[in-house]
Amino acid sequence: MNPIIYIFKKRSQQFFDKENNPERILILLNMFGFYYIPKLLSSVFEYSDGPASPYLLYIINNLILFTPLLSLFLPTFEAKKNILPSYLPMPKRSLFLLDCIAAIGKRASLSIIAMTAGFFIYFHFADKWVYVSISLTGIIALMMTDAITNVLSWQKAKWWAAIIIAAALNLLPKWTGADLSISLYLKLVSAFILGVTLWYSYSIHPASPRGSKTIIQRSHISAWSILLKEITRSGLAKTSITIIFALKIFVLFAMPYFGESYLAGSQLPVVSLLFYSPIFLFASIFNNSFGYFRNLFVNIWLYDNRTSQYIKFFASLLFPLLLADITISMLFLLWFKLLTWPNVIIYFSSALYLIIVAGITSCLLPKKIEQRSLSGIKKGSSSWSSMISMIPLLIVTGFHLRQICPTLVACLGIAFVAIPVLIKKYGAGWQTRVIQAVK
Amino acid sequence: MSAQQQLKLEGVYKSYNGASILQDVNFQVNNGDIYTLIGKNGVGKSTLLQLIVGLNTPDKGEIQLNGHAIITESSDWKKNIGVALSTENLIETLTIEEYLTLLGGIYGLEKSVTKSRTKSLISYFYEDNEKIAKPIKDYSSGMKKKALLCAALVHNPAILLLDEPFTFLDPASCSRLCDFLVQQKELGKIILLSSHDLLYIDKISTRIGVLDSTKLILDDVYENFKQENDFFKDNKMLKKILNYNSKDLSLLEEL
Numbered sequence: 001m002n003p004i005i006y007i008f009k010k011r012s013q014q015f016f017d018k019e020n021n022p023e024r025i026l027i028l029l030n031m032f033g034f035y036y037i038p039k040l041l042s043s044v045f046e047y048s049d050g051p052a053s054p055y056l057l058y059i060i061n062n063l064i065l066f067t068p069l070l071s072l073f074l075p076t077f078e079a080k081k082n083i084l085p086s087y088l089p090m091p092k093r094s095l096f097l098l099d100c101i102a103a104i105g106k107r108a109s110l111s112i113i114a115m116t117a118g119f120f121i122y123f124h125f126a127d128k129w130v131y132v133s134i135s136l137t138g139i140i141a142l143m144m145t146d147a148i149t150n151v152l153s154w155q156k157a158k159w160w161a162a163i164i165i166a167a168a169l170n171l172l173p174k175w176t177g178a179d180l181s182i183s184l185y186l187k188l189v190s191a192f193i194l195g196v197t198l199w200y201s202y203s204i205h206p207a208s209p210r211g212s213k214t215i216i217q218r219s220h221i222s223a224w225s226i227l228l229k230e231i232t233r234s235g236l237a238k239t240s241i242t243i244i245f246a247l248k249i250f251v252l253f254a255m256p257y258f259g260e261s262y263l264a265g266s267q268l269p270v271v272s273l274l275f276y277s278p279i280f281l282f283a284s285i286f287n288n289s290f291g292y293f294r295n296l297f298v299n300i301w302l303y304d305n306r307t308s309q310y311i312k313f314f315a316s317l318l319f320p321l322l323l324a325d326i327t328i329s330m331l332f333l334l335w336f337k338l339l340t341w342p343n344v345i346i347y348f349s350s351a352l353y354l355i356i357v358a359g360i361t362s363c364l365l366p367k368k369i370e371q372r373s374l375s376g377i378k379k380g381s382s383s384w385s386s387m388i389s390m391i392p393l394l395i396v397t398g399f400h401l402r403q404i405c406p407t408l409v410a411c412l413g414i415a416f417v418a419i420p421v422l423i424k425k426y427g428a429g430w431q432t433r434v435i436q437a438v439k
Numbered sequence: 440m441s442a443q444q445q446l447k448l449e450g451v452y453k454s455y456n457g458a459s460i461l462q463d464v465n466f467q468v469n470n471g472d473i474y475t476l477i478g479k480n481g482v483g484k485s486t487l488l489q490l491i492v493g494l495n496t497p498d499k500g501e502i503q504l505n506g507h508a509i510i511t512e513s514s515d516w517k518k519n520i521g522v523a524l525s526t527e528n529l530i531e532t533l534t535i536e537e538y539l540t541l542l543g544g545i546y547g548l549e550k551s552v553t554k555s556r557t558k559s560l561i562s563y564f565y566e567d568n569e570k571i572a573k574p575i576k577d578y579s580s581g582m583k584k585k586a587l588l589c590a591a592l593v594h595n596p597a598i599l600l601l602d603e604p605f606t607f608l609d610p611a612s613c614s615r616l617c618d619f620l621v622q623q624k625e626l627g628k629i630i631l632l633s634s635h636d637l638l639y640i641d642k643i644s645t646r647i648g649v650l651d652s653t654k655l656i657l658d659d660v661y662e663n664f665k666q667e668n669d670f671f672k673d674n675k676m677l678k679k680i681l682n683y684n685s686k687d688l689s690l691l692e693e694l
Contacts, residue, residue, distance in 0.1 A: 003544045007530075061467050085528040086491045088518035088545050205494055 004094060008101055015105055025108050031114040034067060038118030050361060054173065057183070060119055064137045065144070065170055067112045080153040086204035095204050103146050112141045129180055136187045140170060143194040150201035162197040166190040202379065224270045244280050245324065251275040251334040276332060277347060284355040322351065444470040444490070446598060446629050451500035455484055462653045464500070468599075468631050468646065473624050475640050476633040478650035484633035485524065487650070488602050492522050492633070504598075518546060521596035523604055528584040531576035535561060535586045538575065539593050546594040546687050553593070557595055560589040561617070564612065575584040580607040588616065593688075599623065605639050617643050641665070 014020065041059070083098050084090060103109055116138030120131065144163060151159050169190040173183040252275055274280075331345050333339040447467040453460045460483045466482040468474040470507055477482045489495040491502055493511025503507050509516050526659070530538055536557055561588025571578075575586055584607045591599065599620075604630055605613045613636070620643050634640055647664050649657040657664070 003541055006541050006544060010530075010533060010537070081527075083530065085494075085522075085524075086496060087517055087520065088542070089514045089547075090545055091514075252595045407607070 002091070003084075004098060004101075007098055011102060011105065027110055030107050030111045033109040034115040035037075036120040037063065037115060038122040040295045042122040057130065057180075058171075058173070060123070060134060061137050061170055064119070064134070065116055065141050065167065067108070067115050067141060080149060082204065092202070092204050096199065096202050099202065100146070103142075103149075108145050109142055112138055112145070116141075123153060127180065129184065131185055136184070136191060137170065140166070140187060140191050140194060143191065143198055147194055147197045147201055150198065150203070154201065154203040155204075156201045156203070159197050162193050166193045166197070169193075224390065240319070241281075243330065248275050248280065248328055252328070253335065256336070273346070276329050276343075277350045278325045278329075278354060279350065280324065281321060302339065318355065326351075440537045443628055444597070444627070445503075446631065447503040447506075448491070450498045451487070451490060451504065452498045452500065453483070453490060453495070454498055456526050459653045461490075461497075461650075464650075464655045466648055466658045467653055468629050470529070470627045470629045471624055472645045473620060473643050474629075474646040474648065475644040476631070476648045476650060477635065477640065478633075482650045483653060484650055485602050488524060488631070488633060490599050492524065492600055493517075494524075498546070518594065519596055520598045520600055521594065522600050523587045523591040523592035524600075524602045526580070526587050529575050529583060529586055531555065532574050534574060535565075535571050535589065538586065539589060542590055548594060556593050557589075560592060563615065564589055566611075581609060581612065584608055596628075596667070598629040599631070599635065601630075603634055604632055605634055605636040613639055625653075 015024065038060075041063075080099070082095060083102060084095060086095065093360055116134060119134050125131065144166065147159065147163055151157065151163065167190075169186045172186060250273065255272075326347070330339075330344075440464075441636055444692070447466055448464055451464040464487065466474070474626075476487065478484055486495065490497050491511075493516070496511075502511075503509065504516075506518075530541070533541065538558070539557040540553055543557070548556070561571065565582070571581060571582070575583060578586065584604075588601075588604060591601065603607070604616060608616065617639055620630060624643075624645070644661040647659060647661045648655050
């Protein structure tokens with residue numbers, strides 16, 4: 001059998017494997033969520049069979065283009081590892097093809113496809129070229145996601161410029177007021193640039209060694225240094241957290257000056273609310289590559305499984321990041337005169353909810369640890385936590401803003417009931433499982 | 440034995456982030472030789488093998504086969520080499536049989552040839568009671584190592600490049616691997632390996648190279664080397680060059 005077909009067949013089997021259940025459920029949840037967004041928008045715009053307004057196209061374009069960012073995928077960039085080692089006699093194009101096939105089955109790619117399909121189904125335009133434009137945006141978004149992963153995995157920073165130019169070409173028509181044909185032309189150029197970037201940023205060689213690593217002196221081993229060493233060592237984690245904060249600042253503080261300003265005392269639009277809440281920060285903490293769970297586990301082991309120590313280290317990791325997030329969010333409220341009790345309650349109730357989710361999932365974690373290796377935590381462990389953490393996102397997407405405060409409070413209430421139940425059920429076996437895994 | 444073949448490294452340099460890993464490394468391996476690289480951990484043995492394989496490129500210097508610089512990206516070179524570097528290179532969701540079948544397809548072997556080679560490699564390297572009909576990720580470290588070795592040999596390559604092939608293998612498997620390598624040597628293959636297992640190095644090596652502080656400080660016929668450095672008797676030179684006695688148990692007094 002052709003090796004590519006063989007691998008494709010085996011990877012498909014792996015996708016439907018029982019062990020991949022959490023990841024598959026998460027993918028389906030994501031796809032449903034992103035398919036649903038166009039439906040919500042179509043009801044907001046009450047749009048049907050009319051001419052395509054540039055503003056509407058701009059919104060559609062941006063939503064599809066930045067789906068990976070909106071969908072909590074940004075922090076889940078996983079460094080690429082070649083499916084087959086490059087010393088096998090396979091041309092680059094075959095390895096590249098294999099990699100592209102594997103990328104289709106990922107959350108980000110499938111969500112982009114779901115959202116693009118959603119716009120096709122829920123929006124009805126008279127001009128057929130609008131559909132071509134939407135499809136091209138979907139393809140560009142897929143290529144951009146993969147190109148960014150390549151650049152991060154193989155540290156080919158010189159390709160950032162091409163990615164930024166390609167993204168800018170998609171955003172340009174809104175500012176220049178260009179018509180659909182110019183927009184299509186720019187999209188084609190953008191797709192070409194991304195195609196070249198994708199090909200040249202793809203490396204058949206293993207990832208090159210990273211920069212100098214943080215060296216932890218024996219005398220300085222403390223909770224803080226151990227807990228945060230993964231963040232300081234991992235380029236991906238650093239990039240992830242920097243982008244999360246940069247994006248949050250940009251969306252909250254800069255976007256109103258490009259579009260419509262917030263009205264003093266008004267309720268927040270859904271997208272702003274998402275960025276205002278700590279959900280993106282937690283999504284990055286829940287990610288495997290961040291090393292959060294691994295660190296937590298190692299620390300539980302190192303510090304004798306005491307509950308007080310566990311809480312201390314848990315808080316040590318969360319506190320500095322959460323403090324930075326709270327500062328940005330509260331400054332935003334103050335700056336735009338939005339400091340009202342409901343807005344403050346929304347932030348802190350969702351933060352509390354996510355802390356509880358982190359607590360629950362880390363208590364469940366030892367079950368997921370492979371016996372042979374401390375670092376070999378199965379993929380499912382972060383998928384479960386991501387899945388639970390997505391509930392507020394789905395609620396925000398699914399319900400109108402006016403119901404968001406009571407629904408978040410309800411979430412919190414459910415979480416408070418769930419945590420004693422789960423700990424009672426799993427907590428007893430937790431310490432013994434940790435000890436067994438370490439042995 | 441086949442006609443004279445020669446793998447040669449000339450003035451090879453490699454550095455990472457400004458730190459030298461290898462400096463001016465020169466040596467050659469002829470067919471019918473088993474050349475063993477030894478040296479402390481992190482001294483650059485694996486990097487050297489990666490350069491030859493093509494997973495990395497030297498900053499300076501040349502790697503030649505029969506006097507011609509090799510193009511590591513070329514299909515000819517890739518088909519010529521059998522590589523066992525790291526078990527991370529295995530596709531762990533496949534069983535050993537599936538993996539070797541896949542490799543047979545990649546190397547362009549006839550289906551029947553792949554099937555018979557797979558069968559013989561598995562029956563040679565694995566014990567009858569080892570459960571191989573499961574994904575490689577569920578194998579023990581030793582079983583994974585055997586899978587890696589089988590993968591390196593399935594296409595019957597002329598050059599074998601093996602990084603610590605004895606690690607994780609039980610004594611019986613090590614002994615079997617030694618017999619196999621000696622047989623391959625007699626068939627006129629070029630064999631280059633890195634290892635820390637002095638017992639097996641002593642059993643099979645015909646040439647030896649010692650890497651230390653980024654340089655190849657010794658490159659000699661194994662018999663000559665052994666006269667001064669019997670691993671199991673008086674290994675003065677080895678103690679000196681590999682710094683064996685630089686630390687003693689007093690460092691662990693806190694324990």
